[in-house]
Amino acid sequence: MAAKSARKTAAKKPRAKSATPRKPRRKKAEPKSRGLTPADVASDSVEYPTDILEGIRGDGGEVLGVYREPLGGHPVVLAVLPIDKVEPTPYQRDLSEPHVKRLASAMERLDRFLDPVIAVRKEGRYWTPNGNHRLHASKLLGAKSIVALLLPDEDVAYQILALNTEKAHNLKERSLEVVRMYRDLVGARREGAETGFAHLFEEPAFITLGAAYEKRPRFSAGAYHPFVKVVEGFLDLPLAQALPLREARADKLLELDDAVVSVVDALKARGLQSPYLKNFVVARVNFLRFRKDGGKPDFDATVERMLASVHTFNVDAVKREDIGRMGGGPADGDEEHA
Numbered sequence: 001m002a003a004k005s006a007r008k009t010a011a012k013k014p015r016a017k018s019a020t021p022r023k024p025r026r027k028k029a030e031p032k033s034r035g036l037t038p039a040d041v042a043s044d045s046v047e048y049p050t051d052i053l054e055g056i057r058g059d060g061g062e063v064l065g066v067y068r069e070p071l072g073g074h075p076v077v078l079a080v081l082p083i084d085k086v087e088p089t090p091y092q093r094d095l096s097e098p099h100v101k102r103l104a105s106a107m108e109r110l111d112r113f114l115d116p117v118i119a120v121r122k123e124g125r126y127w128t129p130n131g132n133h134r135l136h137a138s139k140l141l142g143a144k145s146i147v148a149l150l151l152p153d154e155d156v157a158y159q160i161l162a163l164n165t166e167k168a169h170n171l172k173e174r175s176l177e178v179v180r181m182y183r184d185l186v187g188a189r190r191e192g193a194e195t196g197f198a199h200l201f202e203e204p205a206f207i208t209l210g211a212a213y214e215k216r217p218r219f220s221a222g223a224y225h226p227f228v229k230v231v232e233g234f235l236d237l238p239l240a241q242a243l244p245l246r247e248a249r250a251d252k253l254l255e256l257d258d259a260v261v262s263v264v265d266a267l268k269a270r271g272l273q274s275p276y277l278k279n280f281v282v283a284r285v286n287f288l289r290f291r292k293d294g295g296k297p298d299f300d301a302t303v304e305r306m307l308a309s310v311h312t313f314n315v316d317a318v319k320r321e322d323i324g325r326m327g328g329g330p331a332d333g334d335e336e337h338a
Contacts, residue, residue, distance in 0.1 A: 035071045042067060048075045052121060052152060059085055059124055064147075077150040078116070081126055083143050086119060088132040091180030093173035095136060104137040113138065119148040120156060129156075171221050172213055178202070179210025182246075186239050194235040194242045204232040211250035216257075223260070223282045224253060227306075230288055231299045252303045259310040266315045274323050285309035 046068050053063055061081040069076050088095075107113045117131025126148065128135055138146050178201050185197065194201075201207055205228040209221045235242040264277045274280070283289070285306045288297060 036068060036073055040068065040073070041070050046075050048077060049152060052077065052150070055121055055124070056081070056150065059121075059126075061085075061145075075152060077152075078147070079150050080145050080147050081119065083135070083138060083146045085124070086117070086126045086128055086135055086146055086148065088135065089127045089129045089184075091177060091182075091184045092129060092132060093177045095132060099133050100136045100140060103133055104140045107137055108141060116147040116149050119150050120152075120154050121150065122154060126150075171209070171225060172219075174202075175206045175210035175221060176213050177210070178206040179214060179246075182207055182210075182239065182243065186243055190239060192239070193237055194239055197239070198234045201234070203229065204234045205229045207246050208232060208249045208253065211247050212253050212257075215250060216254055219254070219257065220278055223278045224256070227282075227286050227288050227302065228253070231297050231302045233296060249299055249303075252300065256303055256307050256310065259307055263310060263313045263315060267318060270315065270318075272318065272320060272323060277323065280323050281310070281313065282306075285313065 046066055048066050053066075056063055056077070056079050059082065061079050064078040064080060066075060066077050068074065113134070115134060117128045117134055119126040119128045119131075128148070131148075135146060181200060182197075190197075194204075194207075198204075205225060208228060209219075209225065212219050212221065235245065237245070260278055260281050263281050267277055267281075287305065287309070288302065291297070
């Protein structure tokens with residue numbers, strides 16, 4: 001009876017509220033409630049800047065057609081371009097050579113490739129924010145030209161990265177992509193606060209983690225991402241002023257990482273082995289796990305407190321079963337786990 005009563009009491013106990021509010025579930029749209037009909041897409045009434053059409057021909061390409069894309073009705077040019085005038089945007093993720101070779105082998109077997117790249121015209125060149133692996137595979141096979149969907153708005157080159165599903169992003173790739181995009185916007189002297197570009201960067205943590213990856217390519221961001229997501233927010237500062245602050249935060253993360261690695265090395269010296277030792281140490285010093293209020297903690301104060309905890313970490317108190325209970329998910333992509 002006592003056990004039954006205890007179970008009832010436990011069942012009535014309210015669950016603790018999550019510190020991070022859940023996003024509202026997206027409502028499913030009514031069928032056929034948005035966009036254009038096939039006739040609207042193919043309508044020859046669509047207007048397109050003649051200078052772009054003339055530019056394509058002047059660059060040695062050919063316009064195959066103009067249409068309106070079916071979701072928002074924006075004009076698109078279907079064109080074939082000289083392949084040597086097409087290049088990836090300077091801020092997207094690094095090329096995967098194995099992926100390029102696999103794709104080239106498949107294209108060679110089929111003797112065809114039917115998936116156009118997306119491109120924007122920039123000073124007689126063509127940037128493709130979505131199609132880098134396809135472009136390099138075509139070049140590997142010695143192709144003379146490549147079919148592209150040409151968009152008139154250069155800013156789409158930033159936004160289209162969110163649609164890039166050609167090869168799934170891991171944390172490192174996405175973070176580097178974001179910080180490179182950030183630097184490109186700063187170099188182009190784009191005005192406006194960082195908050196105004198949130199839709200491009202997706203998550204403020206990516207900017208800071210990307211800056212850390214630039215300084216240390218083998219940085220294990222997966223261990224730090226959970227708490228960095230909590231403490232980071234988009235800054236109400238111009239990009240050129242916010243970038244040094246992001247770099248300073250990256251330096252603090254790397255300082256924390258150095259201290260964590262020292263603890264991990266000490267645990268290994270005691271004979272404790274696991275690919276998740278770093279995650280274990282960071283989780284142990286991450287006091288944010290126990291916070292109950294929904295306020296946003298300060299980045300610097302959080303890292304300083306965690307750093308102090310790492311410096312006083314009691315390696316001798318860690319038991320093998322502690323790490324076993326910690327478990328951990330699969331390693332994230334190309335990251336290194338010390």
